[in-house]
Amino acid sequence: AQSVTQLGSHVSVSEGALVLLRCNYSSSVPPYLFWYVQYPNQGLQLLLKYTSAATLVKGINGFEAEFKKSETSFHLTKPSAHMSDAAEYFCAVRPGTYKYIFGTGTRLKVLA
Amino acid sequence: GAGVSQTPSNKVTEKGKYVELRCDPISGHTALYWYRQSLGQGPEFLIYFQGTGAADDSGLPNDRFFAVRPEGSVSTLKIQRTERGDSAVYLCASSYYSGGSTDTQYFGPGTRLTVL
Numbered sequence: 001a002q003s004v005t006q007l008g009s010h011v012s013v014s015e016g017a018l019v020l021l022r023c024n025y026s027s028s029v030p031p032y033l034f035w036y037v038q039y040p041n042q043g044l045q046l047l048l049k050y051t052s053a054a055t056l057v058k059g060i061n062g063f064e065a066e067f068k069k070s071e072t073s074f075h076l077t078k079p080s081a082h083m084s085d086a087a088e089y090f091c092a093v094r095p096g097t098y099k100y101i102f103g104t105g106t107r108l109k110v111l112a
Numbered sequence: 113g114a115g116v117s118q119t120p121s122n123k124v125t126e127k128g129k130y131v132e133l134r135c136d137p138i139s140g141h142t143a144l145y146w147y148r149q150s151l152g153q154g155p156e157f158l159i160y161f162q163g164t165g166a167a168d169d170s171g172l173p174n175d176r177f178f179a180v181r182p183e184g185s186v187s188t189l190k191i192q193r194t195e196r197g198d199s200a201v202y203l204c205a206s207s208y209y210s211g212g213s214t215d216t217q218y219f220g221p222g223t224r225l226t227v228l
Contacts, residue, residue: 004154036219043116043203044155044219090154098143098207099168100217102154 002027002095006103014111019063019078021106023091026072032094033074035065038105039087047089050074061085086110114138116220118204124226125194133189133223137206144187145217146179147203155203161187194227201225 007022025031032051036044048059055067065076074091091103117136125131137144143162147155157171161181169179176194181187191198201224205217 009152034216041221043221044205046216046218049216092154098145098160098215099157099171100145100147100155102147102156104152104154 002031002093002101004091004093004101004103006089006091006106008106009104010107010109012109012111013081015083016080019076019081019085019108021076021089021091021108023065023074023076023103024072025074025091025093027093027095033065033067034092034094034100035059035063035074035076036090036092036102037087038090044090047076081108081110083110083112116204116206116218118202118220118223120223121221122224122226124228126228127194127196129194129227131191131194131225133191133202133225135187135189135204135206135220137185137187137204138218141206141208141218142184143207143209143215143217144181145205145207146187146189147205149201149203149222151200158189158202191225194225196227199225199227 003026005024034049035047038044048057050067058064063078088105088107090105092100119134145160146158149155159179160168164184176192179189201222203222205219207217
């Protein structure tokens with residue numbers, strides 16, 4: 001069965017520091033991969049997606065993620081954290097044509 | 113343009129009652145999805161509509177849950193004889209077309225259901 005594992009339910013970084021949120025997937029077929037962000041009392045907002053066109057994917061708000069097939073990973077990074085990045089981040093895989101399978105989420109805290 | 117909207121934003125009900133949750137997708141989106149997000153978890157798939165028909169309802173937990181989309185736009189998720197374990201945030205998403213490599217699901221803000 002396909003699944004997504006997000007290591008670290010809570011991550012804290014200092015403002016200006018590197019953000020690294022980890023996501024590993026299992027899929028029997030080449031997947032589509034997504035990162036979503038959820039701010040308090042808001043819906044999920046798409047940050048970026050991997051659709052096999054390029055392994056390094058750039059998204060909104062300075063985030064990017066790299067697809068590494070050999071490691072079955074799709075980690076999310078941002079060079080310099082901003083206070084406004086504090087939110088919950090979800091990695092998702094779409095192994096087929098429509099159903100998303102989400103990880104359990106990582107709550108990012110940015111320290112001043 | 114307007115995004116996916118869901119009403120109500122919050123719903124408190126008593127155990128055993130019936131509830132309806134509404135989703136208005138983005139105009140022109142043919143595909144619509146319901147997910148359930150329990151506390152501390154990621155969203156879990158419930159049901160997928162393509163047009164008016166439920167193409168996949170394999171995520172509905174039991175027969176107390178039912179969803180309709182009679183005109184291919186607005187959808188209603190219906191829960192009968194609610195139980196405390198049904199308490200969660202119910203998310204709706206829509207997309208223009210399901211299955212393409214560029215297809216992306218856009219999510220609404222969710223309805224927080226609390227069953228007392």
